[in-house]
Amino acid sequence: MISRVSLCPHGPEVSRLVYGTWRVLDDTDTATTESLLKRLHTCLELGITTLDTAEIYGLYKVEEFLGQTFKKEPGLREKFEIVTKCGIYVPCEFHPDRKVAHYNATAARIVKSAEKSLRLLGTDYLDVLLVHRPDWLTSADETAEGLNKLLKEGKIRHAGASNYNVHQFDLLNSRMDQPLVTNQIEFSLLHMDPIYDGTADQCQKLGVKPMAWSPLAKGALMDSSNPAAVRLHVKAAELSHKYGGATLDQLAYAWIMAHPSHCLPIIGTNKLERLLATAKSADIKLEREDWYGLWEAAQGQSIP
Ligand SMILES: NC(=O)c1ccc[n+]([C@@H]2O[C@H](COP(=O)([O-])OP(=O)(O)OC[C@H]3O[C@@H](n4cnc5c(N)ncnc54)[C@H](OP(=O)(O)O)[C@@H]3O)[C@@H](O)[C@H]2O)c1
DSSP, X not given: OOOEEESSTTSOXXXXXXXXXXXXXTSTTTOSHHHHHHHXXXXXXXXXXXXXXXXXXXXXXXXXHHHHHHHTSTTSGGGSEEEEEEOEEOOBTTBTTOOSOEEOOOHHHHHHHHXXXXXXXXXXXXXXXXXXXXXXXXXXXXXXXXXXXXXXXXXXXXXXXXXXXXXXXXHHHHTOSSOOOOEEEEOBTTBOHHHHSSHHHHHHHHTOOOEEESTTGGGGGGXXXXXXXXXXXXXXHHHHGGGTSOOHHHHHHHHHHTSTTOOXXXXXXXXXXXXXXXXXXXXXXXXXXXXXXXXXXXXXXXXX
């Protein structure tokens, strides 16, 4: 059973692995409420109770799809913690007037987006609302005003950020009535920036667990034309027996979870059998030399 953890000292309880919904409308054979319902039940059986979504997913259609799926089973929504995001606006069928993709983290826009998320998801609270990306044109005071208003009204229980650098996170945090509970960042064996750029260290300092998006590098980890992925496959084959037959994807999730920031990988598969297989990764405790061995295989060189 996947364990439960506190996202931060004052934060919500979440599951150690999170199920991501970015791609749920991508494949015609799995883009049905019946198929998603099956995966949601599998999540619950495994102990994955935290769902990640966003206003923009599926070009603004995923939240509604999730809401339709929840509607099929009264009480289902309450079994999950919902993390959603707002702030990215791109030209789409709902807004023919919108010509240029842009970020908007103004107070009014955040409130409007969160209220739309509540309506589409068919719920009266969001467990966590993240600002999807830093909006360079909006002050931290202005962004915090929107988040603080939603917190005060109980429409969101917690607020956080995504893709914020250390300074942006610090700044927004300094304007919040209630501290930010996570920074959702890209982190995988093929994208290690967070361990070099200070974001993972900042999370440790604040006791805030980051969430890792694209933990398999959007599937590139399984791409046999990618030299780093090929080296990682060789390394995973070498380690597999020691870790009970673990596969590269399981080792890749375990590699992320081993980082002392206690990062939470967000699983992106639409395949039931792959979702089931993720559970094993939470039991893998990588030994030091094996963690560095995977780092070495990914980088194609030894540590400096
Ligand atoms: N905050 C942000 O800016 C941000 C950005 C991107 C994503 N996210 C979040 O992060 C979540 C995960 O991102 P992601 O979908 O890119 O994750 P990922 O795990 O890196 O990639 C998932 C993709 O890899 C494929 N894949 C190939 N082999 C796989 C295997 N053995 N196991 C699992 N998947 C395999 C999947 O295809 P199949 O479906 O066929 O298995 C799927 O297309 C998203 O759903 C979203 O919630 C957040």
